[in-house]
Amino acid sequence: MRELLSRPGFGEGPLTLGAELELPIIDKAGLAFPINRSLLAQSADSSLQLELNRFNIEYNATPVPLIGSPFTALHTQLTEALRHINGLAAAQGGRVVPIGILPTLSEADLQSQALTDLPRYRALSWALRHQRHTPFRVCIDGKEPLTMTCNDVTMEGANTSFQLHLRVPPHEFAHLYNMAQLVTPIAVAVSANSPIFVGHLLWDETRIALFKQAIDDRPPHEKNWNQPARVSYGNGWVREGAYELFAEAVGLFPPLMPLISDRPPMECHRRGELPSLEELRLHQSTVWRWNRAIYDPAMGGHLRIELRALPSGPTPIDMVANAAFLIGMILGLRAQAQYLLPIFPFDYTHRNFYRAAQAGLDAQLLWPSDTPPSPREMPLRDLARTMLPIAKQGLGEAGVDEEDTDRLLNIIQQRLDTGINGATWQRSMLTQFEQGMPRTEALAAMLERYLTYSNEGRPVTEWSQSR
Numbered sequence: 001m002r003e004l005l006s007r008p009g010f011g012e013g014p015l016t017l018g019a020e021l022e023l024p025i026i027d028k029a030g031l032a033f034p035i036n037r038s039l040l041a042q043s044a045d046s047s048l049q050l051e052l053n054r055f056n057i058e059y060n061a062t063p064v065p066l067i068g069s070p071f072t073a074l075h076t077q078l079t080e081a082l083r084h085i086n087g088l089a090a091a092q093g094g095r096v097v098p099i100g101i102l103p104t105l106s107e108a109d110l111q112s113q114a115l116t117d118l119p120r121y122r123a124l125s126w127a128l129r130h131q132r133h134t135p136f137r138v139c140i141d142g143k144e145p146l147t148m149t150c151n152d153v154t155m156e157g158a159n160t161s162f163q164l165h166l167r168v169p170p171h172e173f174a175h176l177y178n179m180a181q182l183v184t185p186i187a188v189a190v191s192a193n194s195p196i197f198v199g200h201l202l203w204d205e206t207r208i209a210l211f212k213q214a215i216d217d218r219p220p221h222e223k224n225w226n227q228p229a230r231v232s233y234g235n236g237w238v239r240e241g242a243y244e245l246f247a248e249a250v251g252l253f254p255p256l257m258p259l260i261s262d263r264p265p266m267e268c269h270r271r272g273e274l275p276s277l278e279e280l281r282l283h284q285s286t287v288w289r290w291n292r293a294i295y296d297p298a299m300g301g302h303l304r305i306e307l308r309a310l311p312s313g314p315t316p317i318d319m320v321a322n323a324a325f326l327i328g329m330i331l332g333l334r335a336q337a338q339y340l341l342p343i344f345p346f347d348y349t350h351r352n353f354y355r356a357a358q359a360g361l362d363a364q365l366l367w368p369s370d371t372p373p374s375p376r377e378m379p380l381r382d383l384a385r386t387m388l389p390i391a392k393q394g395l396g397e398a399g400v401d402e403e404d405t406d407r408l409l410n411i412i413q414q415r416l417d418t419g420i421n422g423a424t425w426q427r428s429m430l431t432q433f434e435q436g437m438p439r440t441e442a443l444a445a446m447l448e449r450y451l452t453y454s455n456e457g458r459p460v461t462e463w464s465q466s467r
Helices: 036-041 070-090 119-132 153-158 170-191 207-214 220-225 243-252 265-270 278-284 316-343 346-362 380-397 402-418 422-433 439-456
Strands: 016-026 048-050 056-060 136-140 146-150 162-168 291-296 302-307 364-367 376-379
Touching: 016 070, 016 316, 036 048, 036 056, 036 070, 056 070, 070 316, 070 402, 119 153, 136 153, 136 207, 146 153, 153 207, 162 170, 162 316, 170 291, 170 302, 170 316, 170 346, 170 364, 170 380, 170 402, 207 346, 243 278, 243 291, 278 291, 316 380, 316 402, 346 364, 346 380, 346 422, 364 380, 376 380, 380 402, 422 439
Parallel strands: none
Antiparallel strands: 016 056, 016 162, 048 056, 136 146, 162 302, 291 302, 364 376
C-alpha cells in the first residue's frame, strides 16, 4: 500500500458518492423473517447481497459523480431498490423496512441460528468467538438499561445502516478524513433512528453501542490495559494520509481470516500492474472503524472514505438528506482543518460521538471556540444550525446544484426546528400505543405505522405525531 500510494497520479480523479443500504426483512406480523437467501435467489440483481443475519439484506447503489444532482440520483436509486426488494419479499409473504434497529426483535431472533449460512460469516463467527473465549455481552444504559449475552456474533445483525462511500484523491485524504471524524457526531445526532433494542428504550442511536459490544473479540480480563477494540471511533487525528490507517489496522489486530492470494502483490507492483491487495482489504474489512479507509483496485485504483455511522431509514429522502448534510460539512470545513485540529484534541470528538448517539437531538457537544476557553459545550441543535451554511458552501464548491442542496438541507433544518427525527418519532408513537396495549403489541403497532409513512416517502418531520 505504501508503494502504491507513492505512484505518481495514483487515485486521482473526481469525487464520487456511493452507498450501501441494509434492510431488515419482516413478515406480515412485523417480526424478523429469516429468508434472505431465498429472497436473493429470486433476483439476478448483483447490487443485492446477503448480510450477517438471515433476516437482513443489503443493497449497493451505483456510485455517482459528486457534481450536478448526485443526491437526486441516489434518491432515485434507493426508491427503486426498495420497490424492487419489497416485490421480491412480497412473493414470500415478507416486507423490508428501512430502520436502524428493528424494534420488534427479541432475544430469540438473535441466537446462533440467525447467522446467514455462508463460509465467510461462519469463518468470521468462529474467529471472533475463538479470540474472545467467552460469550459476547452487551450492557447498554438508557431509560431502560439492558444486559444481554449471546454465544455468537449475531447480536450485531440487529444493526442496519446506511453507509456512504466518498471517493477522494490521496493528497486530500487526511484533511477530509479528519473532518469526517470531527462532524460525524453532528450527523449521527440529527439522523438518529435506533432507539429500541429487544423491547428496551435505550440510546437514540443504539446501534453505536450495540455494534461495538456485540462483536468485541477482546477477552474480558484483557480490557484492563486498554487493548484497542476492533469497533471504535479511532485513536487520533490522521497526520499525513490513508497509509496510517491501514498500518494501524495491521499493527494492532491479528488477522481473523488469514486467506492468501495466489497473486503476490509486490510482484504485481514491480511489473507495473495494479495489485488487488486482497489480504489487506480482507483484514481492513474486519477492523470496524466508524469512518474507514478503503482501497479499491477498480477504476485504476482509488481510495474512499467509508462513512459507516448513519442508520437506515426512515425514508430515501431522509437518508439522502443525511448524506448531503454529512458530506457537505466534511467538504465545507476541509479548508479549516489545519486551524481546527490543533485546538480540538481527538478525545473530544470521540466523546462527542458517543454523546450524540446517546442523546440525539438533545445532545450537548463540545466544539472549538475562537476565544478561550476552548472547546465549549453547545446544544446539538444550535451547533447543527451553524453547520447548515457550511454544508451548503461545501457542496456548492464541489459542484452540486443549489436546488439539490437546498431541498435536502431544508429537511435537516426542519428536524432542528421541530425536534423530530426517526428516534424521537418512534419513542413518541410507542408511548401513545402503550396507553392501550402491552409493550410487545405496541411495538408491532408502532412499526406498522412507521412502515406506512415510510412507504409514502415523505420526510419523517411530515409524519403524523398522533396515534
